Amino acid sequence: MGDRCARLALATLLAVGACSGASTTGPIVITFPISALGAEGQVLVRQLARFMAENPGIKVEQRVTPDAADQKHQLYVQWLNAGASDPDILQLDVIWTPEFAAAGWILPLDEFRPDTADFFPSTIAANRWQDSLYALPWFIDVGMLYWRTDLMTEPPATFEDLVREARRAKQQPGIRYGFVWQGARYEGLITTFLEYLGAYGGRILDGGRVVVSSDAGRRALTEMLDEIYGDGIVPSAVLTWHEEETRFAFQNGESAYMRNWPYPVPLMQDSSKSRVAGKFSVAPMPAGPGGSHTAAIGGAQLAINRRTEHPEAAWAVIDYLTRPEQMRERARVVGQFPTRPRLYDDPDLASGLIIPPATIRQIIDFAVPRPVTPVYTQLSEILQIHLHRALTRQTGPATALAQAQTEMQRLLNRAGLGTGEPVARR
Amino acid sequence: MLGADRRSGIEQQEARLAWRLILPAFVTILLVALFPLLWTLWESLHLHDLRMPWLGKPFIGGDNYIEAFRDPRFWSSLGHTGFFAVTSVGLELIIGLGLALALNRAFRGRGLVRAAVLIPWAIPTVVSALLWRFMFEGESGIVNTVLVSLGVLREPVVWFIQPVAAWVPVILADVWKTTPFVALLLLAGLQNIDASLYEAARIDGASAWRQFRHVTLPLLKPAILVALIFRTLDAFRVFDLIYALTGGGPGTSTEPIALYTFNALLQNLQFGYGSALSIIVFVVTFSLAILYIRFLGAELTGAKR
Numbered sequence: 001m002g003d004r005c006a007r008l009a010l011a012t013l014l015a016v017g018a019c020s021g022a023s024t025t026g027p028i029v030i031t032f033p034i035s036a037l038g039a040e041g042q043v044l045v046r047q048l049a050r051f052m053a054e055n056p057g058i059k060v061e062q063r064v065t066p067d068a069a070d071q072k073h074q075l076y077v078q079w080l081n082a083g084a085s086d087p088d089i090l091q092l093d094v095i096w097t098p099e100f101a102a103a104g105w106i107l108p109l110d111e112f113r114p115d116t117a118d119f120f121p122s123t124i125a126a127n128r129w130q131d132s133l134y135a136l137p138w139f140i141d142v143g144m145l146y147w148r149t150d151l152m153t154e155p156p157a158t159f160e161d162l163v164r165e166a167r168r169a170k171q172q173p174g175i176r177y178g179f180v181w182q183g184a185r186y187e188g189l190i191t192t193f194l195e196y197l198g199a200y201g202g203r204i205l206d207g208g209r210v211v212v213s214s215d216a217g218r219r220a221l222t223e224m225l226d227e228i229y230g231d232g233i234v235p236s237a238v239l240t241w242h243e244e245e246t247r248f249a250f251q252n253g254e255s256a257y258m259r260n261w262p263y264p265v266p267l268m269q270d271s272s273k274s275r276v277a278g279k280f281s282v283a284p285m286p287a288g289p290g291g292s293h294t295a296a297i298g299g300a301q302l303a304i305n306r307r308t309e310h311p312e313a314a315w316a317v318i319d320y321l322t323r324p325e326q327m328r329e330r331a332r333v334v335g336q337f338p339t340r341p342r343l344y345d346d347p348d349l350a351s352g353l354i355i356p357p358a359t360i361r362q363i364i365d366f367a368v369p370r371p372v373t374p375v376y377t378q379l380s381e382i383l384q385i386h387l388h389r390a391l392t393r394q395t396g397p398a399t400a401l402a403q404a405q406t407e408m409q410r411l412l413n414r415a416g417l418g419t420g421e422p423v424a425r426r
Numbered sequence: 427m428l429g430a431d432r433r434s435g436i437e438q439q440e441a442r443l444a445w446r447l448i449l450p451a452f453v454t455i456l457l458v459a460l461f462p463l464l465w466t467l468w469e470s471l472h473l474h475d476l477r478m479p480w481l482g483k484p485f486i487g488g489d490n491y492i493e494a495f496r497d498p499r500f501w502s503s504l505g506h507t508g509f510f511a512v513t514s515v516g517l518e519l520i521i522g523l524g525l526a527l528a529l530n531r532a533f534r535g536r537g538l539v540r541a542a543v544l545i546p547w548a549i550p551t552v553v554s555a556l557l558w559r560f561m562f563e564g565e566s567g568i569v570n571t572v573l574v575s576l577g578v579l580r581e582p583v584v585w586f587i588q589p590v591a592a593w594v595p596v597i598l599a600d601v602w603k604t605t606p607f608v609a610l611l612l613l614a615g616l617q618n619i620d621a622s623l624y625e626a627a628r629i630d631g632a633s634a635w636r637q638f639r640h641v642t643l644p645l646l647k648p649a650i651l652v653a654l655i656f657r658t659l660d661a662f663r664v665f666d667l668i669y670a671l672t673g674g675g676p677g678t679s680t681e682p683i684a685l686y687t688f689n690a691l692l693q694n695l696q697f698g699y700g701s702a703l704s705i706i707v708f709v710v711t712f713s714l715a716i717l718y719i720r721f722l723g724a725e726l727t728g729a730k731r
Contacts, residue, residue: 007716045590068695074692077476077695081476099477102479103480104479104481105479184673185673185675185676185677186673186674187675220441235565235567236584236587237584237587238562239584239586239587239676240563240584240586240587240675319559355585374477374478375477375478375479377693377694378477381689381693381694385678386676386677388677389676389677389678391587392588392589392675392676392677394588394589394676394679401674414478415475415477415478415481416478416481424678
């Protein structure tokens with residue numbers, strides 16, 4: 001008996017030793033760096049636990065990463081540039097997909113046949129690079145106009161309406177500001193500007209040509225300046241504000257309007273912390289003459305590291321997390337909007353969301369991706385600086401846009417992506 | 427003959443021993459200082475942009491340097507650095523000297539005051555930067571409230587959106603934080619001055635100002651120079667304070683060269699161009715250091731004589 005036990009133990013040892021290289025016994029381990037905190041993190045843990053129960057052959061390990069986008073980006077670049085096979089799955093900001101795709105750091109997803117037709121076309125477009133899909137939209141953020149239902153009966157359709165209504169609202173006691181948006185020198189300023197630009201029918205990039213220094217661009221930037229220094233409805237302090245500062249102003253009942261992402265909705269609905277609970281709604285950002293309502297796209301995408309040893313297993317995780325059931329759960333618990341349009345007709349979703357799904361859909365229909373280019377972050381930095389110079393009245397709007405266009409075009413040309421001349425046209 | 431031979435043999439042996447003894451230190455310096463420097467220099471001669479891997483990493487000679495010299499943002503950031511260094515170090519020296527003179531006097535609780543003076547220096551730069559940001563931020567910040575109620579300002583100023591006003595919190599924060607350090611260095615210098623010199627000056631009927639002018643200042647010169655070296659080089663590499671306080675804004679009007687380099691290197695991942703900027707910063711600070719050391723060296727030998 002003892003002898004048999006010993007022999008069995010020996011055999012086991014040998015077997016384990018023999019296959020320690022390519023372990024076939026244990027489950028495949030997929031690593032997934034994630035910075036989700038609080039309720040968002042809990043939803044993910046639950047969903048991954050369900051996934052692992054259904055797929056005993058795959059084990060998903062979470063990695064903690066920094067919350068700030070810039071730091072996360074730096075970390076990802078260090079990993080991927082070093083050719084690490086780990087992490088297997090990446091959570092990307094919408095503006096990183098072309099960069100990582102062009103660098104050859106993430107796998108094209110076409111071979112897995114994702115059901116792209118079931119997603120919002122604008123979110124799919126933002127994740128394409130050179131005719132291939134590189135990341136699958138997980139949830140979508142859109143820039144929108146928050147308005148006070150106790151101060152007015154309907155949201156403004158145009159900037160003209162907004163200015164008029166904001167001025168009237170400022171007469172009310174306690175209303176210090178007409179309108180607040182993200183105007184500090186960072187990525188948020190670009191999303192705000194993009195929405196003004198779209199309102200006047202302008203664009204930042206047209207293929208390989210920078211076209212921001214246009215009539216529409218100048219009108220959009222002039223409108224922003226006028227709202228601060230002319231009409232006085234936007235406080236000049238917004239030029240140092242990010243998302244949270246604008247939320248505090250609106251949540252404290254100090255502002256009639258706010259431009260922001262969807263995340264403040266559940267926070268501001270909490271009447272123990274918010275003075276505007278039940279007194280606000282959302283609408284598309286106003287349109288101007290010559291353009292339409294515009295919403296900048298944000299949100300998270302999931303992609304696969306090109307060096308992963310288990311592409312199939314990584315895809316299985318992504319496929320699971322982007323299924324309608326998981327999206328519905330995320331919407332219900334943390335208010336993150338699904339990237340599949342048909343879910344918005346689902347009565348189940350309506351009961352979970354504070355804002356009616358039809359309103360959200362309407363805003364998403366105006367969604368416009370930021371320029372889809374591998375050098376986006378550098379383009380954005382140039383534009384941020386020149387916009388901020390104009391908004392702090394160091395240069396005029398026309399000069400600022402012309403200079404931005406020249407520098408951005410030079411960058412594109414140096415990267416071999418430009419088709420325009422480095423000199424500003426018009 | 428024989429004795430001389432043996433002596434030179436011993437000298438040689440000693441020289442060899444000396445070399446062997448400094449070898450570890452020498453190799454360490456080579457590894458931690460010279461190697462990264464040469465690596466950066468080599469990197470700066472290439473087009474190496476992690477965001478554009480399809481361009482490869484071709485050797486482009488001095489093109490990165492030419493690009494920097496043609497870039498108005500480079501020159502303005504260099505100008506900002508110089509402005510910051512001169513203004514903040516100048517103020518720190520003047521206030522630090524006053525503080526040191528006060529602390530050098532015998533009074534009750536001197537030890538406690540000396541320790542208390544050091545508190546700003548002990549606070550991490552980023553923390554103090556955020557503290558100052560908080561005080562200057564918004565229209566209802568502490569600074570605006572106080573200045574408006576005192577009648578200094580007619581209406582609140584949004585400090586961080588004005589190219590000139592944004593320097594006020596930056597300079598103040600640096601002066602507040604590093605004056606204690608300067609004061610401490612100067613205090614050490616003051617305590618080295620022989621008290622009998624003042625006695626002699628008093629007997630000769632020298633006024634307090636003449637004593638300060640002709641006894642204190644000349645003898646304090648080495649300490650002042652040490653403080654100047656440390657502070658100027660630090661000020662030239664200023665990064666964390668401005669990064670946390672203004673982020674270089676509005677636009678780029680408070681951006682120092684170190685922040686510009688950080689942006690190129692770590693935000694935009696332009697390794698070649700960023701390395702060229704780093705080398706330029708190195709050359710500038712190194713020249714400053716050499717300049718100071720020549721000054722200081724002359725001072726010290728002069729003092730010996």
